[in-house]
Amino acid sequence: MKLKFPLIAAFVAILSLTACGGGGGGDATPPAVNANNPTALTRTDNVIGTGAEAVNGKTAHVTYTLWLYSGAAADHKGLRMESNSFSFMLGAPGVIPGFQQGVLGMKVGGKRTIEVPASLGYGAAGSGNVPGNTGLVFEITLNKVE
Incomplete structure (x- = not known):
């Protein structure tokens, strides 16, 4: 009877050590960082506009230039x-989320650079000439809000 408790305690200790995976040899490699994908959406105002503000439910008329994100380039502008110029309703489907979020809060006459992670762009699948898991850089001018 006296041997039963120490035997159970030893068994539980061995089981718990096995369950935690053995104790840290440190040979697991962290996930790779994609140099062509920013970690978060960033907005940089190059010119602050003075006109009407771009808010959800309004139509924004914009002119933009698009580059693929490149972590190697000083300004992150790759290819x-x-x-182009186009109009879209803020908050409505049809425009990638990162672009919409990047335009929100701009005022007419403003110019902004946004860096869009793939998760807010075209994702793992990509689109057309944009490879999967690739971030984007946009320079946007807000021309009009209605």
């Missing part, structure tokens, strides 16, 4: 993809 230039396109320049």
